[in-house]
Amino acid sequence: MNDPRKNSDSEPTTHFGFKDVPESQKAEKVAEVFHSVAAKYDVMNDLLSGGMHRLWKRFTIELSGVRVGNKVLDIAGGTGDLTRQFSRLVGPTGEVVLADINDSMLKVGRDRLLDRGVANNVQFVQADAEKLPFPDNHFDCVTIAFGLRNVTHKEDAIRSMLRVLKPGGRLLILEFSKPSSALLSKIYDRYSFTVMPLMGKLITNDSESYRYLAESIRMHPDQDTLKAMMVDAGFERTTYHNMTGGIVALHRGIKP
Amino acid sequence: MLLSGLLAGVETGLNQVLKLDSTALPRLEHLAGKVIAVDCQSPATSLFIMPDGEGLMLAARWEGEVDCRLRAPASSLIRLATSRDKTAVLHSPDVELEGDSAVLLDLAAVLQDLELDWEYELSRWLGPVGSQLLGSHLRSRVNWTTQTLDTLRLNLADYLSEESRTLVGQREANARFAELDDLKLALDRLDARIERLAQRNKPNE
Numbered sequence: 001m002n003d004p005r006k007n008s009d010s011e012p013t014t015h016f017g018f019k020d021v022p023e024s025q026k027a028e029k030v031a032e033v034f035h036s037v038a039a040k041y042d043v044m045n046d047l048l049s050g051g052m053h054r055l056w057k058r059f060t061i062e063l064s065g066v067r068v069g070n071k072v073l074d075i076a077g078g079t080g081d082l083t084r085q086f087s088r089l090v091g092p093t094g095e096v097v098l099a100d101i102n103d104s105m106l107k108v109g110r111d112r113l114l115d116r117g118v119a120n121n122v123q124f125v126q127a128d129a130e131k132l133p134f135p136d137n138h139f140d141c142v143t144i145a146f147g148l149r150n151v152t153h154k155e156d157a158i159r160s161m162l163r164v165l166k167p168g169g170r171l172l173i174l175e176f177s178k179p180s181s182a183l184l185s186k187i188y189d190r191y192s193f194t195v196m197p198l199m200g201k202l203i204t205n206d207s208e209s210y211r212y213l214a215e216s217i218r219m220h221p222d223q224d225t226l227k228a229m230m231v232d233a234g235f236e237r238t239t240y241h242n243m244t245g246g247i248v249a250l251h252r253g254i255k256p
Numbered sequence: 257m258l259l260s261g262l263l264a265g266v267e268t269g270l271n272q273v274l275k276l277d278s279t280a281l282p283r284l285e286h287l288a289g290k291v292i293a294v295d296c297q298s299p300a301t302s303l304f305i306m307p308d309g310e311g312l313m314l315a316a317r318w319e320g321e322v323d324c325r326l327r328a329p330a331s332s333l334i335r336l337a338t339s340r341d342k343t344a345v346l347h348s349p350d351v352e353l354e355g356d357s358a359v360l361l362d363l364a365a366v367l368q369d370l371e372l373d374w375e376y377e378l379s380r381w382l383g384p385v386g387s388q389l390l391g392s393h394l395r396s397r398v399n400w401t402t403q404t405l406d407t408l409r410l411n412l413a414d415y416l417s418e419e420s421r422t423l424v425g426q427r428e429a430n431a432r433f434a435e436l437d438d439l440k441l442a443l444d445r446l447d448a449r450i451e452r453l454a455q456r457n458k459p460n461e
Binding site: 065 | 257260261263264288289304306308310313315316317318319320321
């Protein structure tokens with residue numbers, strides 16, 4: 001999904017929202033966005049989604065099929081919503097790794113989980129989704145919730161996730177997608193480009209980060225494209241479930 | 257998505273209630289890792305319950321393995337949820353259990369034995385003195401209401417059976433039932449006697 005165009009210095013470019021930036025700068029720019037929003041990430045999620053993000057994550061947990069003793073990797077785990085539930089499901093004999101490339105988000109997630117007494121079976125790792133620092137065939141389930149669209153090379157990240165999964169393991173990608181109805185799409189566009197930056201300005205004093213959020217959602221591959229990317233990477237039995245009219249989709253693939 | 261939202265609300269409320277009983281969560285911890293499926297036959301819907309040391313997790317669907325499956329019509333499930341004696345409902349004929357039933361019976365036992373410490377929760381908001389005052393006031397009100405309702409029930413029964421003679425009194429009814437039982441036994445004996453006489457007088461074939 002990277003833009004194949006080259007800039008004047010011949011460095012490949014990719015999109016950062018609606019702008020094209022050199023690939024080497026995207027991670028840094030995304031990091032700036034998340035450093036800026038980390039402290040109020042949960043509040044903003046609740047406000048902007050009207051609490052729906054909790055239901056989307058519940059559905060992800062339901063489809064994960066995680067059991068006692070499983071090893072789970074929660075990439076771009078942010079403030080640890082999924083990690084907390086996985087920690088309950090895998091129990092003391094299991095292991096959950098909360099990985100995030102952004103140290104601000106990781107610190108917020110770690111503090112939040114420790115405050116809630118979630119510690120025994122959870123590890124916190126700062127890691128790039130494209131180059132996961134874990135052995136091959138290690139995890140029973142890998143999830144990435146609202147993180148893939150910020151990754152520079154999505155294909156590399158999906159291949160990296162495939163590598164660390166055990167055969168039969170499941171990858172779950174929860175991400176904003178394309179609404180299935182034209183009317184909903186229009187309402188959603190209006191909401192994304194007016195209400196979201198305005199609320200960002202009022203609550204975090206940062207409208208640009210929320211403008212980037214809306215733009216990055218539009219630039220993210222739609223349901224079928226992402227499904228095809230998973231199949232190309234080597235996943236089998238790949239399916240997706242639309243939620244809230246396709247505003248969000250949950251993709252699932254099994255490692256053969 | 258609607259069902260998931262509903263379950264999320266129920267889960268939060270239920271776990272708050274479970275926290276009011278100091279023994280419930282440690283007992284639920286022994287069931288951690290178990291998955292109980294509840295299949296309602298009419299209307300057809302499923303619910304998955306996963307107990308652990310933090311309470312109950314509820315899910316509308318579950319892709320993993322299930323340890324115990326309970327199938328019952330909605331009426332039995334409502335009785336199961338509201339009844340004090342949950343094990344009796346679980347043994348009723350329209351309830352089907354599959355898998356490790358001990359998991360479900362243990363969960364039912366935890367829910368059945370719930371003794372909610374409302375005063376502790378109140379004391380967190382009102383302090384020890386306020387919760388004691390409010391608690392004793394509420395307890396005396398509850399006792400008064402219970403006694404008043406008992407007295408009303410007895411007085412009403414007395415009035416209807418003894419004074420207005422609208423209904424038959426309990427003792428009078430018991431005496432009549434005893435007479436009817438005697439009469440039934442006497443009729444049975446008479447029937448047997450007639451049968452015996454008829455056999456004796458039957459000409460030999």
